[in-house]
Amino acid sequence: MTRHDTTSAATAAGPAPSAAERFPAFVAALTVLVDRGADEPTLLREGRRLLAGLVAHDDWLPAAAARARDDRYAQHLLHRDPQGRFSVVSFVWGPGQRTPVHDHTVWGLVGVLRGAERCEECTLDAHGRPQLNGHAHVMRPGDVDAVSPTVGDWHRVSSAREDGLSISIHVYGADIGAVQRHRLADDGTVVGFVSGYDSVPA
Ligand code: FE
Numbered sequence: 001m002t003r004h005d006t007t008s009a010a011t012a013a014g015p016a017p018s019a020a021e022r023f024p025a026f027v028a029a030l031t032v033l034v035d036r037g038a039d040e041p042t043l044l045r046e047g048r049r050l051l052a053g054l055v056a057h058d059d060w061l062p063a064a065a066a067r068a069r070d071d072r073y074a075q076h077l078l079h080r081d082p083q084g085r086f087s088v089v090s091f092v093w094g095p096g097q098r099t100p101v102h103d104h105t106v107w108g109l110v111g112v113l114r115g116a117e118r119c120e121e122c123t124l125d126a127h128g129r130p131q132l133n134g135h136a137h138v139m140r141p142g143d144v145d146a147v148s149p150t151v152g153d154w155h156r157v158s159s160a161r162e163d164g165l166s167i168s169i170h171v172y173g174a175d176i177g178a179v180q181r182h183r184l185a186d187d188g189t190v191v192g193f194v195s196g197y198d199s200v201p202a
Contacts, residue, residue, distance in 0.1 A: 022060040026050055027079050027088065030171065034085045040107050040173075044146045047109050047171060052144050055111035055169055064199060065090040066114075068165050073097045077177060077197040084175045089197070093117065093166040098158030101130055101184035102193075106173040107148040112139045115159065115166025119145060122154035130154035130184060139168070148173075 017025045029050050033043060054060075065076040069092075079088040093115070101122060110117075117139045122130040138160045139145060147153055159166045170176070177197040185191045 019057070019059040022054060022057060023078065026054045030086060030088075031081065034081065040148060040150060043107055043173065044109065044148070044151070048144050048146060051109050051111040051169065051171060052142065055113045055144070056142055058113050058141065061090060061113065061167065061169075066092060066165070066167055067199075068092045068094045069198065070094070073099065073159075074198045075177070075195060077200040078169070079201070080175050085173065087172050087175050087177070089170045089172070089176060091168045091170055093159035093161075093168075095159055095161060095163050099156055099183075101132065101154060101156045103130070103149075103153040103182045104147050104172060104176070105149065105153065105179055105181055106176070107146070107150075108170060108172040108176070109144060109146055110139070110157075111144040111169050112141050113167045113169050114141060115161045115164060116140050117166050117168055118158050118160040120156040120158075121152070122156070124154070129188075129190060132156065 030047065033046055033050075038046065065078055067076070068074055073094070074092040076090040076092070077087065078090055081087065090113075101120075119137055119139060120132050121135040121137075123133045125131050147155065172179075177195050179194065181193055181195070182190050183193050
């Protein structure tokens, strides 16, 4: 099951950066955290606080990273750690768009910036196969979720808006667009996939 306690922006510590400074300050703070060699519980706890601070303000995302696709949700790379230790991605959802049931294989944090998303939770059956368990929660701007093989790695995510776009900012403990991952196919089998990115920073 995905962990989904909500983190209030009011818990974000430190001085308030300007709109132009928000994302570079976030990346710098995350880099310090990773440089420290923090373990996963620490990364998720402190990363959650940093991400909650970032998505508390919807004034910094470049327009190029807020573009939707007609055929499916879009994934725009915002930052790739030079050593590949983490990546930050903007996910843009149109009405009705959703992921398959999928895993991540690395730690991840998801913070909603705009609109709303529905996260359907999974449990693993006796054979280790993911099954939607009927539990779902809706995330709104400022909410942050954590995923990982330790805290719960499988879910299905969709836009929770009837119209307009929803945007969430994701942080993963790898260059996620290049990671070999898994999804549930329509016939119920687990198949591999690599997500790639729809755009990368210039
Ligand atoms: Fe996911």
